[in-house]
Amino acid sequence: MKLRELAERIGGRISGDPDIEITGVSGINDAGHGDITYFAEKKYLQNILSSNASAVIAKEEIAGLSGGERPAPMSVLIVDNPQYAFARALEVFYAAPAGLSGISDKAVIGSNVSMGGDISVHPFAFIGNNTALGRRVTVSTGVFIGENVSIGDGTFIYPNVTIRENVTIGRNVIIHPGTVIGSDGFGYVLEKGAHYKIPHVGGVIIEDDVEIGANVTIDRATVGNTIIGCGTKIDNLVQVGHNVRIGKNCIIVAAVAIAGSVEIGDWVILAGQVGVRDHIKIGSKAVVSGQSGVMTDVPEGEIYSGKPAIPHKTWMRAQSIFSKLPEYIQRLKELEKRSGRPD
Numbered sequence: 001m002k003l004r005e006l007a008e009r010i011g012g013r014i015s016g017d018p019d020i021e022i023t024g025v026s027g028i029n030d031a032g033h034g035d036i037t038y039f040a041e042k043k044y045l046q047n048i049l050s051s052n053a054s055a056v057i058a059k060e061e062i063a064g065l066s067g068g069e070r071p072a073p074m075s076v077l078i079v080d081n082p083q084y085a086f087a088r089a090l091e092v093f094y095a096a097p098a099g100l101s102g103i104s105d106k107a108v109i110g111s112n113v114s115m116g117g118d119i120s121v122h123p124f125a126f127i128g129n130n131t132a133l134g135r136r137v138t139v140s141t142g143v144f145i146g147e148n149v150s151i152g153d154g155t156f157i158y159p160n161v162t163i164r165e166n167v168t169i170g171r172n173v174i175i176h177p178g179t180v181i182g183s184d185g186f187g188y189v190l191e192k193g194a195h196y197k198i199p200h201v202g203g204v205i206i207e208d209d210v211e212i213g214a215n216v217t218i219d220r221a222t223v224g225n226t227i228i229g230c231g232t233k234i235d236n237l238v239q240v241g242h243n244v245r246i247g248k249n250c251i252i253v254a255a256v257a258i259a260g261s262v263e264i265g266d267w268v269i270l271a272g273q274v275g276v277r278d279h280i281k282i283g284s285k286a287v288v289s290g291q292s293g294v295m296t297d298v299p300e301g302e303i304y305s306g307k308p309a310i311p312h313k314t315w316m317r318a319q320s321i322f323s324k325l326p327e328y329i330q331r332l333k334e335l336e337k338r339s340g341r342p343d
Helices: 003-010 042-049 082-093 312-323 325-339
Strands: 013-015 035-039 055-058 075-078 167-169 180-183 188-191 194-197 203-206 217-219 225-228 303-305
Touching (some): 003 075, 003 082, 035 082, 055 082, 167 180, 180 203, 303 312, 312 325
Parallel strands (some): 035 055, 167 203, 180 217
Antiparallel strands (some): 013 075, 188 194
């Protein structure tokens, strides 16, 4: 389509030729003739100026960013949020392929199952008794859905997902392959020298617009519910323990492990490989940096780092000191020698 047609669909104003043909969407370094790419940080300016792309999505005109040294080599679609507009352009040019529609005769459907319109249940899926599926739900091949499960409108479940009994899933949820929702929590009590399993009879509630990555495990509550709040996005290989409550619009990055009964507020970010011990609270809008170990409560709006996690500025100062320890030890030894003290 022409650049002006793309602008009509995703928004923005054009600097340059509005009638240039756009045939695809690509990253800066891979873009060729006919592609549109995007530019969000000034450090990539040189990449844009040497790119073969036909157009670029940017927050402001490239010529202005380059200080007028030379004009942008391609047309510019100027928007408020280039990365968002780039995502919209990808949707326009690379629409998801239509999957199977209807209910396969090779799926296993239990009794008293209600289904909304435009539903897709693929071959070899299993749906247990007393389950309700809303409109436009997709259940892919190899999915297991247990009894007394509710799944809201527009939810897409990729292959080989397991959803056990007494799980409630909201609208427009995306669940990627291999994820298990509603597995037993890790709970045992020591009795007479043996680990006695604590029954987990609660459920899981996944609210609307949540996305759950591949091979995520979300344990059911001992009693009550494990809850994932509306709009939260969970990356691959994340463990969410029993009775955890995660608020709205959180970002949980890959390989995070959250122990049981943790409470996480809204808009929290847990970066990759963060470990969170049980029964603590992380306040809304807090950020925990990658590979940190959270052992105490994190106040609202704070940034924590390290093992154990402490306020980020304190951790940065401590890291600076840690890197100089060999130097400090050598200086201490020299002072001891001067004072005549033995090593």
